[in-house]
Each structure stands twice: as structure tokens, then as C-alpha cells.
Amino acid sequence: MFIKELEIDNFKSFGRKTTIPFFEGFTVVSGPNGSGKSNIIDAILFVLALSSSRNLRAEKLTDLINLNSNRNTAEVALTFSDGTTIRRKIKRTAAGYYSYNYMNNRLCKQSEVSAYLADHGIIPHGYNVVMQGDITRIMEMSDGERRRILDEIAGVAEFDQKRDQALAE
Ligand code: ATP
Ligand code: MG
Secondary structure, three states: OOEEEEEEEOEOOEOOOEEEEOOOOOOOOOOOOOOOHHHHHHHHHHHOOOOOHHHHOOOOHHHHEOOOOOOOEEEEEEEEOOOOEEEEEEEEOOOOEEEEEEEOOEEEOHHHHHHHHHHOOOOOOOOOOOOOOHHHHHHHOOHHHHHHHHHHHHOHHHHHHHHHHHHHO
16 A cells, blocks of 8 residues: 555645645655755654654644644645545644544544554554654664564564563453
8 A cells, every 4th residue: 555645735834735646666755955845744744643743843733834824724635545535634723723633534533543544554653654864773773672673564563562461461
């Protein structure tokens, strides 16, 4: 399975609704400094709920809303090759913000989205996204730490956890 399309609306530097196609295998995004390449990655992390606002290079979630707009919402939708679309929207309110999740344009709980993603190996704290500097960090890790990451990618960690749980019971 792969990401087919990303739709960004009023999120960070994307003031207007922007649709970005992705291809099976390999997609490269290029552009001048400050043109929004990393913001595209931030949008993906946001809709997958894989990152705190801090890792999205924003102090708080509402900072993700485009600064030059008078709208109080930002949203990102991601369509996978199986035809499923997940969407996350944040709305600024007087007290803070609301967050909404949708699957195939139906409002749903975040847990429903995360269950779908987990079925495809996308889990919070998992190694789904290799960020800038990660390769250096992995090279400099101890053998034990590196093994833990590999176990997680291979899907072994989940079974180790279940085994430990069963043994403890
Ligand atoms: P580089 O090549 O330097 O890594 P980049 O293409 O990755 O650049 P980004 O970091 O994605 O660039 O984009 C940075 C731009 O996004 C900055 O100009 C910043 O002002 C803008 N930006 C970030 N958050 C918002 C926001 N909430 N509203 C409007 N613009 C924003
Ligand atoms: Mg960048």
C-alpha cells in the first residue's frame, strides 16, 4: 500500500487547498528554501497523528493554521492506494481548539483511524518516518538500541510485548 494523494488546506504555508500526488515506490519533492517541502512532511505526520505539535515545528497545534488567513481551521487529507481517505481537521476556538477525524468523509473517533493505520503497520512511536538526522543517530546507537528499532520495523517487538505480558499473567 502507498500514499496516493495528499490534500492540504490552510495548513502552515498552504493557504489555498493544494493537492499533491504521490507515486508507488519513490516520490521526490524539490523546491527553494522555505517553499514548504518540510511542511508537506509535517502535514503527513499531522494527518497520521504521528507527531506532537513540537515535532511539527509548531509551539501549539493551532500554530499549524495558516497565519495569513482569516479562517480558523486547517485540514489535511491523505488517500491511500486502497481508496481509503483519512482526514484530520483542527478548529481554533476561544478556549483552545477542537480536533476532528474522518474516514472516507465520515466523522469518526481518532481510535478508528489509528486502528486502520495500525492494520497497515503505521503506529505512533513506530519507525514509519525517517527524519533528518535519524540515520546519523541510528549509526551512533548502541547495538541493543539498534536491535530494538529493527525488531519494531520487523514487527517482532509487538510479539515480544505480548509474550512478556502472557508470561507475567
Ligand atoms: P528548506 O529547504 O529550508 O528546508 P522547506 O521547503 O522545507 O525549506 P518549510 O520549512 O516547509 O520549507 O517552510 C517554511 C515556510 O513555512 C516559512 O516561510 C514559514 O514562514 C512558513 N510557515 C510555517 N508555518 C506557517 C503558518 N502557520 N502560516 C504560514 N506560513 C507558515
Ligand atoms: Mg525543509
